[in-house]
Structure formats: structure tokens, C-alpha cells
Amino acid sequence: MSSKQPSKRNVRKNIQRRFDSTVDLERLNYKKRAKPGKDIAKITGFAFAGIIYLLGFGLAYFSWNRGLIDVSFMNKMVWIFMIPSSVIGVFAFLITSNRREFPVREDIRAHITDFEGETGTFWRYAPILNQLKLKKIDMEGLIEASHEGRLIKMAPEDICETLRALDAALRDGGDATKGNILNEVEQNFASLEAAA
Numbered sequence: 001m002s003s004k005q006p007s008k009r010n011v012r013k014n015i016q017r018r019f020d021s022t023v024d025l026e027r028l029n030y031k032k033r034a035k036p037g038k039d040i041a042k043i044t045g046f047a048f049a050g051i052i053y054l055l056g057f058g059l060a061y062f063s064w065n066r067g068l069i070d071v072s073f074m075n076k077m078v079w080i081f082m083i084p085s086s087v088i089g090v091f092a093f094l095i096t097s098n099r100r101e102f103p104v105r106e107d108i109r110a111h112i113t114d115f116e117g118e119t120g121t122f123w124r125y126a127p128i129l130n131q132l133k134l135k136k137i138d139m140e141g142l143i144e145a146s147h148e149g150r151l152i153k154m155a156p157e158d159i160c161e162t163l164r165a166l167d168a169a170l171r172d173g174g175d176a177t178k179g180n181i182l183n184e185v186e187q188n189f190a191s192l193e194a195a196a
Contacts, residue, residue, distance in 0.1 A: 030160040037100025044096040049089025056081025108156040122146035124188035127181040
């Protein structure tokens with residue numbers, strides 16, 4: 001009897017099923033979940049900048065109206081107040097944005113903790129992950145962090161983008177899943193099941 005090996009398509013489907021059963025991509029959609037908070041933070045930053053600028057303009061106008069300063073000095077004050085109002089506006093935006101993104105980040109970290117488990121899961125997809133071309137993401141660093149059990153300390157945005165790209169690669173079955181790559185991923189998971 002000849003021993004039959006599973007086809008690459010079946011291996012890919014098995015890996016895709018395992019991925020789908022452990023990862024909730026909607027929960028990991030960082031950009032979509034953080035966007036409403038960023039929009040409100042922008043409005044808050046503009047509001048703070050506007051209030052500070054109006055206070056400065058009002059002070060300059062009041063001083064000019066009372067004859068305490070001349071027109072040229074009033075014009076200088078109006079321009080000078082743009083600097084502190086811009087700085088305060090940016091500062092208000094950053095604080096508000098961070099406070100609104102914090103619950104999203106914590107929820108994503110909780111899901112990553114569930115996904116990773118005790119032995120790490122992310123690194124088991126390393127043969128596929130190494131084929132992905134994602135800008136500004138240290139793939140080797142993420143894989144190493146998962147292998148050492150510290151993936152939770154990495155940037156949630158990078159993890160989310162990587163996992164979404166991994167899902168797309170598994171669904172497309174493109175270059176990232178050619179050759180023995182899928183078999184290597186299967187062997188990584190088989191070692192996990194053998195140890196259990």
C-alpha cells in the first residue's frame with residue numbers, strides 16, 4: 001500500500017481552520033476600532049487650540065480697544081498666540097487619543113493572550129510570516145517575542161496588521177504558502193500536539 005500524504009490544499013485548509021478557530025479578526029481590526037476615538041481626539045485638539053487662540057485674540061483686541069497697545073503690536077500678538085494654541089491643541093489631541101485608544105489596546109492584548117496560550121501560537125506560522133512583505137514591521141522580532149512568550153509586550157498595531165496579512169495569505173494561497181512552507185507550519189503545530 002502506498003502511503004498517501006494530504007494535498008497542499010487540504011493542509012492549507014486545515015491551517016486556515018485552526019487560524020479561524022483561534023483568531024477573531026474583527027476584534028483585531030485596530031484601525032477600524034481606533035478611528036472613532038481618533039476623530040473625537042482631533043475635534044478635542046481643534047477645540048482646545050481654538051479656545052486658546054480666541055482668548056489670546058480677545059486679550060489683544062481688548063488691549064488695542066483700550067488704547068494700551070497699537071495696531072502693529074496687536075498684529076504681532078495675534079500671530080504669537082498661534083504658537084501656544086497649536087502646541088496646546090496637539091497636546092490635547094495626543095492625550096485624548098491615547099485615552100480613547102487604551103481600551104481598544106487592552107482588549108486586543110487580552111485576545112492576543114488567549115490566542116498565544118502558554119506555549120505561543122504566532123511563531124508557529126513563522127514559515128508563512130517570513131514570506132510576507134509588510135512595511136515597518138519587524139517580523140523577526142514578533143516571531144521571536146512569541147517564541148519567548150512576550151508577544152503581548154509588542155505593539156498591538158503591528159500584531160493586528162500581521163495577523164490580517166497572514167489570514168489573507170492563507171485564503172489566497174499565493175507565494176507565501178508555496179513549497180514546503182505549509183508542511184513546516186503543520187510540523188510546528190504537530191510538535192505542540194505531541195507535547196500535550
